Amino acid sequence: MDKNDDKNTNDKNVNTEKNSTEVKFEGSAKTSSTIKFEGSDKKVSKVVKLQNKNQDEKPQIKDKNINEEKVVETTETNLTKDEEHKNNENKPQLKVIDGKKSESKNLNKKRPKNKIDTKEKTEVKNSEEKNDNKEQKPKKVKKKKIEPPKKASNIKKLKAMKPTKKQLKSFVKQNKTSIIAVIAIFVLILLSFLFNAKNIIKIGEKQVMFYKEYSMSSKADFYVNGDDIYYVSKDGMLYLDKKGQTLWSDTFTMAAPYMLNDGGYAAVADSSSKIINVYDKTGRLYQITAAGEITTFAINPLGCCAVVCKVGDDYRVDVYSNTGETMFECARASKDGIPLGIDISDDGSIVSISLVDYSDIKIKSSVLFYYTSKADAQSIESSDGLVSAIEVPEAIAAIVKFTPDNYCIVASDTSIMNIDCSSVNAFKKEWEKTFDNYVTAFNIVNSKEIAVAYGEAVNITDEKAQAQENTIHWYNLKGRETGSAKADNRIDYISSSSYGTIIGANKDFVAYTSRGRELWKYSAVQNIKEMKFYNSVDRVLLIGTTKMQLLDVKKGVTMQEADMEKNTEVTTQAKTTESTTGA
CATH class of the missing domain: 2.130.10.10 (YVTN repeat-like/Quinoprotein amine dehydrogenase)
Incomplete structure (x- = not known):
């Protein structure tokens, strides 16, 4: 089809309708599309013919579901230059995709009369070749952003009202108790946080003043006498000072020595024997047969x-x-x-x-x-x-x-x-005080009070007795209870002196006053037989199966035993110069 034929065809299809432009899309014998543009001064009708790769007049569509992109060829009327320029600026260029309209991206570009861009021809060919092999991917629909609602212009911001001094005084007066309670709770929480952050310390070699090592078969036992220590084993008696130095010694042989003490005196007897040795700080006083x-x-x-x-x-x-x-x-x-x-x-x-x-x-x-x-x-x-x-x-x-x-x-x-x-x-x-629980440990505290550790309830239906399980109670010499404390486990050991009471529950040792106030807590790693105060609340003898240690402890904290066994062999000779024979 040449240019003259196009022009004649356009002249035949011009219709004069007021204020409208009608564009007809002729794609096939069955379908056609008509679009009207409102607002044009001139009555122009354009017939748009679809280009096809193999046919000049009618495009062939292999499949209705295949989306083919087609470029529209338009013929322009012989208008004046001013009108043509005006129409080109206002008139959008259109593309037809499967019988639907869409605006061209290049709206402002001018096309030469009766010519088709080679670039558009190339696009048509490429698109048709691609559509022969696969379907065109659907376009992604962009989600519209939801804008927040605009603030009403008639709403004013509320300004914070500052109370007067009189109002503040009235408020404080009316809520004085509540304010004090809140402040007290806050202070307690703060103090407990600070306390718990620092109340756990590791006990290592720095806290050990001195120690004595012995074999498990030595049957070692210790008794504190002021600043000095009685140290007995199956091979004899040693009397140590506060630095662990031996002041005097007494040699004997006992299979299983057992020591009792009171008021600075110590008596040692052997099981299944007839001999008792009695000592004071100067040495052996006498022997009983x-x-x-x-x-x-x-x-x-x-x-x-x-x-x-x-x-x-x-x-x-x-x-x-x-x-x-x-x-x-x-x-x-x-x-x-x-x-x-x-x-x-x-x-x-x-x-x-x-x-x-x-x-x-x-x-x-x-x-x-x-x-x-x-x-x-x-x-x-x-x-x-x-x-x-x-x-x-x-x-x-x-x-x-x-x-x-x-x-x-x-x-x-x-x-x-x-x-x-x-x-x-x-x-x-x-x-007389009758027990509702089985007694697991008992001790006389400094000859002034009685410490009793309770186990399981005698009567399993007695709720009060059940509540007393794993507890320690202190009674004065008139039978009145002066204090109590709850342990985590069964209490199987009690040691006491004028400085307080130490209880042992499994590997945990806790020191209390006779009013039940906790002094400190020690968590052991090794097996501990006994723990005794050494002339102070802050010093104790820690007696294990193979080693005795004199420790500095800290009041008001929980102490955890560190692994001190690694350096024991190296420091034994430096810290301990005396030992019992064969211990």
Whole structure:
């Protein structure tokens, strides 16, 4: 088709309709599209013919679903230059895609008359070749951004109202209690945060003042006497100063030494033997050779020693002065009961013995009191010096302990009681405290208070007793409770002195006052047998199975044992110059 034919065709299709331009798209015999443009001064009608690669007049479409891009050829009318320029600026150029209209991107570009850009021809060819092989990808639809609603112009910003001094004073006065409570809570939270951030420290070699190593088979035991330490093993006794230096030593051989102490004196006896050695800070005072195998013994603050030994089938009780001389002796038949506990009063005038009778179906105990001097025994017309006897039915009375004012505490598995021995010939029970729980540990605190550790409830339906499980309670000598504390585990160890009470629960050791206030806590890694105060709240003896350490501890903190075993072999010779033979 040449240019003249195009022009004639355009002239035939011109229609004069007012204020409208009609464009007809002729693509096939069946379909056509008509678009009207409003606002044109001239009445122009244009017939748009679709170009096809293989045909001049009618394009061939292989598939209706295939989107083919086609370029529209337009013929321009013979208008004036001014009108042509005006129409070219206002008139959008169109492309037809599958019978739908779209605006061309190049709206402002002018085209030469009756010519098609070679670039557009190339695009037509390329698009048709691509559409022969695959479908055209659908265009992505951009999501419109949702703009926030505009603020209303008639809304004004509210200004903060500043209260007057009078209003502030009134508010504070009305809410004084609440404000104080809030401030107090804030301060407590702050203090607890600061405290918990720093209350856990590691205990290592820096805190160890000195230590002693020994073998596990040495049966080592320690007793603090002021600044000095009694150190006993199966091979002898050492007396150490605060630097760990040996002041004196005593050599002996015992299979399983057991040490008791009171008032600066220490007595050491061997199991299944007849020998007892008594010491003070100067060395050995005297040695006792009992009439039979020693079953139990005691020592008082004067250095007097009371001993129970088995002779044949019966038992014998002997009391010795601080020079080793016999003060008192008596025999007890085994049919009366087996002696479990013994103690001697602080002035040495009275000895008490607890007997347990297993011969009947129900167990029963009794506590016997004797005068040690013959003159006192004659005053009551007693041949053996027996003053009084207290019955403890259905219980095992295993502990008897005198206090400085001649009261005697009797502890059994069911109760504790205090016996008044101060009145001549008139001993009587002052008070008794019955246990609702099984007792796991017991200790006399500085001869002034009693510390009792409770285990499981005797009656499983007793809620109060269940609440007391794994607790420690302190009682004064009048039987009144002075304090208590709760442990995380079963309490199986109690050590006490004038500085406080140390309890052991598994590998955790906690120091308390007798009011139940925690002083410090120590978490051990190794197995610890005992922990004892050393002349201060801030120093303790840590006694393990193979090593004793004198530690500096810090009040109000939780201490965790560091791994100190790595440097032990290197520093042993530097810190410890003395050791027991064969230990």
